[in-house]
Amino acid sequence: MIQSRYALAMVVLLGGGLGTIGVDGQVLWPLQTYKSSPATMPFLNVTKQGQTEQGFLFFSPVDIIRGAGYPAIYSDDGQLVWQGQNQTTFAMQPQIFDGEPAVTYWNGTVGFGFGFGQITIIDNTYQSIYNVTLSCKEHNFVTVFDPEPLASCIDVHESQLTDNGTLLVTAVNITQADLSSVGGPVDGWVQDGLVYEIDVKTNKVLFRWSAAEHLAEVPISYAIAPLGSEGAGSGNKTDPYGYAHLNSIAKYGENYLLSSRFMCSVFLLAPNGSVIWHLHGRTGGDFHLDLGTSFCYQHDVRIIAATPERVTISMHNNDNTEFTGATYVTTGLILDLAMQGNKTVSLAGRVWDAAEPVYVQSQGSYQSLSNGHVLMGHGAVPKIEEFDANGAIVMRARFGYDNTMQSYRAYRYPWVGHPSTVPDVAACLSAATGDTTVYISWNGATDVVSWNVPVRRRIDGR
Template sequence: MARIPRALTLLAGFVGVTTAQTLWPLQTYKSSSIETPYLNVTKMGQTEPGYLFISPHDILRGNGYPTIYSDDGQLVWQGQEGNYSALQPQKLNGESVIVYWEGFVAEGFGFGHISILNSSYDEIHRVNVDCKAENFVTSYGSESFSSCIDIHESQLTDDGTILVTAVNVTQADLSSVGGPKDGWIQDGLVYEIDIKTNEILFRWSAYEHINELPMSNDIAPLGATGAGSGANQTDPWGYPHLNSISKYGDSYLVSSRYMCSLFFLAPNGTITWHLHGRTGGDFNLSLDTSFCYQHDARFESQSAERVTIGLHNNDNTEFTGSSSLTTGMVLELELQGSKQVTLKRRTWDAAEPVYAQSQGSYQPLGNGHILQDHGATPKIEEFDENGSIVMRARFGYDNTMQTYRAYRYPWVGQPSTKPDVVACSSSDGDKSTVYVSWNGATDVQSWKIHSGSKVKSSAVRNGFETVIVVDSLRKGDSLIVEAVGGVGDGTRSQSVTVGHGC
């Protein structure tokens, strides 16, 4: 796969920054080379159980990682450096897995693959959409990619399939929206793919349904920052910018950011209904039900008469600025009769409101709790059943750090690696300090330190890296650290030698 210049390997939708801005501090460790953003957590009430899954991208440092934190701010796992998006912990065949997109990012979309990892953090499936076989055109001319899955979705189904988006740079007549007749667009595609075989089971193109979804529905102006001018192949217009897909029965709920729309696709690809966040589309908007530039739209309930939909309502973009309050929303749609849209719930942090310009997620948890992530604004929030905020978590300064989505999910990690250990003697040689970590382990209870045939010390595990002071170890002594408790019980590190002043 050809490499794209680093200037293009940033997640879509960020606000431009300068290197003069302050860098968010990173947590470092003695036993590991990992450096990870501090997660500053404030709790005002009881949160739901589970770890926090994010893919923080550091705009100033130019790196990103798939990451798991506990909600006391401690790192649990960090994957390899790269461009990541659409990270979601999910279930596959009854087993918990991690699913994410990895690849190369243009402004607003990307070209890459989906990785599925097991509880040992080993890739068990890689899902691709063959660019050549699907006749994709990219915005990079001679540059080529082996897989053309877009950054925005990685949703598993109960049928062993995955839903993804893709962007095909396509020539189109833009005269109806004031553009050139021989213009270019970012045609949005939906794919359902068999995970084991990579067979495409369903394909849908927005441009191929232009009669049902005319370009006039698109809110993004030609030439707006992030939306593209449509003048040529390297600057295609962002019609329609799809950013989430879910499957219900044999039909699909699809979110279009730049159309400010949700539409429900029948199995043959026709549009059953269309909800436009500004005009209503097929529905009648009620007070406070308007939305735009939304993300992560999912059904919370569904019947033949009505559906409720939860979503993250940005209502801001790079070209509109940040004037609208970002909230979580739950809307009820009457599918028959009045076709009325009613607001059932809205969540936001009144003390520290957010005005996010891009990205974000909305996750219903147990007991009526909600987890919200604000994408380009590096803040995660949890609300209780009454709408009161019970947790704030920050992992960066605004416009310098971001994550496309965030989720809370139970997880038991059993790394296929061994614990990492560094041991250092004091300057006078009277004692040694042992540092131990195990990237990805979730339920180790304590650590034992073996030297020779004896257990020299033990200590309760304390966060990602546990620090243990041992009186009976000297410089040059060898030791092994053993995990106690959890699925990795009894796993031992490699033998290490105590060094001096390390």
């Protein structure tokens, strides 16, 4: 009987605990490898200081140095549960579709800070059940890769399912715009930020919103990112100014909550596309910022409570970019927005790892768990954290050295995997002892406790 708590039991760490030397002397994070499976994934180094919430960890580590990336599920004791195909993956998120658990993720072609691809939806057998696309040709997209044709123009940043069987995504279209308000040419070029709501089963577009088509309410001058800075673009056709950089969208009732990274802004959109309210992380926008409520370059903004008098939002506030450098400690923020009176924004909560702070320059996620716990993924910094209801850190999980690994987002979610594949088996005979060791892996199975391996002996006793 071979013991295995989850589907894939680690056999060897490549490079041991110190890592190996890669290109230009870069120390590489150690990888897990297996006797019975070709899977090779980064070692997840987990330390706990308290009780964590139940569920597996869902993220998509990208090995920047080695050039590999996989959607993955880990247990929070560091064991790999499931590895998907080697591909560029963003916006991986466990969700519910048609009343059943599902996982969504983006895959496609990446530009600098955006991309063009599709959203894959898999069920708990790890089979693709839907591929949601947005035809570049049909919707008249211009891309930085023109004239190279691209099939689907969904951006990397979002894959949010709704209760109505639709999918919320972002997209980037290259178009001309007047950049004189930010010191650029009148006939400059921008990355227009778009939002789409698409019916999953039919691929029909139900809602479309374009930042460039709403300049009266969302002017380019809102942008904080300097024209020509790294990541924002210089404003020509081959390097368009990414002033909006939309990075999260969620639907509440009939309205849409939209986060713009380079505008340091959160917008609530009506079904007709008009702006209901605007929160700017530096100036306040339609609101007045109280002490400690400033934010910028934020990610993964969500509404966690709402009444006519007050709206509470959460976000990953990295407040750093490639062009600002690592200046501010990254925090998770909860803000109360008063909808009446002087519309004051007050601080309702803030979490960060004071003992091991991170300074994230891109990407990130904030997930509200049960019992007041919070899970944060730190994007460009390969670290996942969980905090309890008092803001105390209860888990740190590292899957790489800085500048060697990253994952756009990270989530915790209960999951029961029933892979449609059969287990992989390898038997190794020891020449020294004559004993045979059997290694078994079942990619994605979550309810395997042990394996019963029948033993057969030849008549001569061997």
